[in-house]
Amino acid sequence: MRPPAPSAASSSSYSQREPRPENPLLLLPSSRVTKLSLGCPLLDRLLSGGLPAASVTEIAGESATGKTQLCLQLALLAPQSPLSASSLFLHSDLPFPLHRLRRLAPKSRPDILDHVLVAAAHSPTDLLSLLARAQRLLANPGRSPHRLPIRLILLDSVASLFRADFDASPADLRRRSALFFQISAKLKELAYRHQCVVVVTNQVVDVLEGGAGNTVAWSSGRRVSPALGIAWANCVNTRLFLTREVDRDGASGGARRRMKVAFAPHLPERYCEFVIRRDGVFGVEPAERLERLECAGGLRSSYIYQHH
């Protein structure tokens, strides 16, 4: 007979006990909540249901492509979703966009901000100590009974953490690389032991030549790739690439935005178009966007399109 899965609280004594295999049948979606919806059926369809728990998903893109907006949206969706969770929002860009969070929060749920924990990370070592504290929080949910258990961890952005303090010398790149693996291992451990959804945003850098099929994309007329190189790419399970293209006809109304699955263990490489509105990030069918542009005379109609 197959023994049951190891419990979350046993992390400290895990290596002292005999390892036990898990039965993959018990990991099937019917047996537990494993995905966090993005709040939009089109984006959820792109991701086969939403963002997976026990996994690290990266959202990479130029600035103002919707990364932070998506993170804020997810933090507000988590308490209302089947995941029924609080979120831990770790930000390295200052200040935390509190006004945007407040604006996105539903008026019907004034308590919802109680379920968003925010902490600033100023450096990689800072982040590691924050994750150690998070581990204690996650292992002792009973200590904060007024708050839902944390099951969503957001890091916005990983690239900013590594801007200073590192040159391009081989020694520094090795040192930086080692930190990627340390951070990723910690995030993945938290994700697995506590069935958390982990989202990390990343910036992009220009690439002149080379680059494999799934790591390079065109955005705003630039050929770009997610920052932090192949080392960091090895540290995430799923990579989502947000790109924008200015409409060829020059109409100011239409930045064509795409969310593309660059790689994922469970998803084919495909993309979905989306828009950024005051009330969040939503997928659109390409035809709808064009229709709306015609009707509204080429102004920023994507912002006033009634989606639901």
Add this chain to the structure above:
Amino acid sequence: MGEQSGAQNAWDMLSDEQSQKHTTTGSGDLNDILGGGIHCKEVTEIGGVPGVGKTQLGIQLAINVQIPVEYGGLGGKAVYIDTEGSFMVERVYQIAEGCIRDILEHFPQSHEKSSSGQKQLQPEHFLADIYYFRICSYTEQIAVINYLEKFLGEHKDVRIVVIDSVTFHFRQDFEDLALRTRVLSGLSLKLMKIAKTYNLAVVLLNQVTTKFTEGSFQLTLALGDSWSHSCTNRVILYWNGNERYACLDKSPSLPVASAPYAVTGKGIRDAVSSNHKRARVT
């Protein structure tokens, strides 16, 4: 018998080779350059950049090893050691479904319910025959590999052990690099011994890194110096434009060769441009 006395003559070794079997990768072209598939009694390292299909191939092998003997497979079970959290059950289910569909297409006389005692061709049965270990640190990885000998002694039907990926937890800062090398060498020797003793395939998925050698950055397998001597075979997965390719880079008997492959909804299959008419099940 020859192995137990410590010495084998050439005849023993030849009949040994014939009793060695291999696990199909799902792609005929890939099987061809590998001499039929992934070999038992050998350690095969498979490396590549993120997204090229290492995990997809690892899962495909964990499913294909289970193809029943009457359909040309090994009819074995799999151990899957997941160090990164890439093992997504919904995808494993899809790949199992794809394998079963191909079996039924290839052997139209068979039914989903085979005779008693034999494996039912249902995805749930394929999932249940994967012994899945999730490890979160290098100490857990060492513990699992040390435990494997005992586990495999109790589960003699395991014919493949996949480690996905083998170096992830060793790429953090180690204060004592010599210790890291010793640990990795010890693990690789142990895995080699396991492959031979239990007549199974050991598949080590590895990441690719950039190494600064001779004044420039080159792509290389992670922690290559610690592993390169202890793997029987090495396969590199890479992109050629928008196509995926596999290159057999090291083998005791086969030449260096490349072949294209594809990652489809059903799993690993021949590339669209392949000459193989359809995916071979065996």
